[in-house]
Amino acid sequence: MNKTLLVATYEYKHHVAKKRFWLTLLLLPLGFAILILLSMLLSRSSYDFRPIGLVDKADIISLEPDNSAKSTFFNPQIYLHTFPDEAGAKKAVETGEIQGFAVIPEGYLASYQLDYWTNKQPAGEVQSKIIGFISQNLLAAEEADPAILERLSSGNQISLESLDGKTKSDGTGWHKIFVPILIGILNLIVVMYSGGYLLQALVEEKENRTMEILLTSVPPREMMTGKIIGNLSVGLTQIAVWALILFAGLIIFSDRLSFLADIELSGSYLAVSLALLLISFIFTAALMATIGATMTSIQESQSVTGLIVLPMMLPFYFINVFISNPNGVVARLLSYIPLSAPLALSMRMAFTSVPAIEIAFVFALLIGLTVLMIWLASVAFKRGMLQYSQKLSLRSLFKKEANHA
């Protein structure tokens, strides 16, 4: 009977039963939620969201202010009220009904100067609210298309395209980076958590000599595969739970995250990104296992883990390069390295159309390297696990077995 499943099940249950797993699983999203809530509270406490007043002496306001949007804790609104004269508006300020009021003077159309009366420094939103409302009224007087105002306020969008048409980039679509970054962060967390735990477990088994028992019970290949599957499943469980929490969060706070609506996610894009993530997990886990089998202490293995994280972080450092030149040398190179590939290729695909042949090449390369790494891990496992006081060198992994113990 193949014992891979037995090893995988034990590893999975062993980690899931630990307090550390549940703390990470629940505290991480809780921490994020608290952080977001705190920033909202800070935002609320530092801004005045009371209504503002407007006194029109120039007689240019013909529209009623649109105060239909509902003000909520997560999405507070500053309403605009018109007053017939300054005295009424001042009284409303004194009673705290409004935070301040703007006066459109008689010569406004010549000077374009406004006066704003308040006891506190107004937020930037106050100014844009007043100017937006005046602009609306001026355009309405000219009987202009309301869509023009919308276009004027959102500005222009410039798309870059190379002469051969191969490289395209929309420099203003910053929000497209959201999904690849999410994939990069997930990759990093899972690798650090489950990969790190796999590495630690192997070094511990070596340190406490359990390995000799295991080697006489399970073939090394099955043992290593089982450990990789078990630990990856722990990581994937975490991702699934966090994804559910994130999904719930997106639904609850959809009104605050309106920019996410601009993100277009095709099925093929998601499929490629998730498949890359999975291959990268397996590669990294096998790499961690190889390191775990060759190291002699946990401290030693932790210092090597730092070196693994570095290439995973590289696409984050070159984020501007990915946005401006997603088919450039740097972006391509990082797509071919297993540790950086999930984030790098995903970012490129978000900003440009990567040829299918190149995606297929990256997949073939990563799968090949992953198979090689699993083989290397099982060799390291058998040869290095009984070397209790000596590190196993990389060179010696490829030598004939007879020379090792």
Place this chain on the structure above:
Amino acid sequence: MSTIHVKNISKSFGDTQAVKDVSFEVNPGEIFGLLGPNGSGKTTSIRVILDIYQPDSGSVEILDGPMTDEKLNRVGYLPEERGLYQDVEVNRCLSYLATLKGMSKAQIDKTLPAWLERFDLTEHQKKKNKELSKGMQQKAQLIAALIHDPEIIIIDEPFSALDPVNTQLVKDLLRELRSAGKTIVMSTHQMNQVETLCDRLVLIDYGKVLLEGGLSEIQDQFRTNQVIITTASPLPEKLEGVAKIEPMNGNFRLSPAEGINAQDLLGLLVNQGVRLNTFEVATPSLDEIFIQVVKKG
């Protein structure tokens, strides 16, 4: 047909020759002693038998052929370097190791309580291994080696960390397993245990076999014509037919003069008026044989 047949195995690690042309056979239903000083090549030989290492040359046949994944389930192993998951409860750890040896959950549920009871670990089964004493961990490790009812049992220093009561418990268990037809390979430095348990043995040093055979054959091979006597009265300083008299714990070890055998010596002692309480032909201890053979190299 032997259960384990080690044929001329050699194994080197870099420049160090750990095992050189070692051969021996272990027969079904016997306790076989694998002896040798520290670093003599015993553990390497065991690891080659278990297919953890591939030999540079030579071969091992176990249960009529080379080791296979399936045969791993038919072998129980207590390694020299003890190792159980330290942060895991005793019963959970043993259950997992038993599943890796091919046992079903139902079989484990039926068997494990009896083993824990036998080794007096029932009360401690929910404790983590690291909370157990060394002796208890040793007993738990023995359960891991035996729970799946293996045909071959390979145990390295099974008595280390055990008190006399538990030592006797393990000795009785090993005899019981032998009676049940199990083949046991025991590596130990405790020669008195080998004398009381082993049917046959091999002595290895510097990776080479120095001695192999049945326990009594080997003792006969190293037997001298010395005799051990106890007397009712003190012995005179000199006796006819005796080359040397050595007092030892109330007894005397007598080395006969040249040309005198034990029968002759008995007659001479009686004729000289020595009042004998006991008279026995000295059997060399394994300790003595071990030291003698290892020194000679």
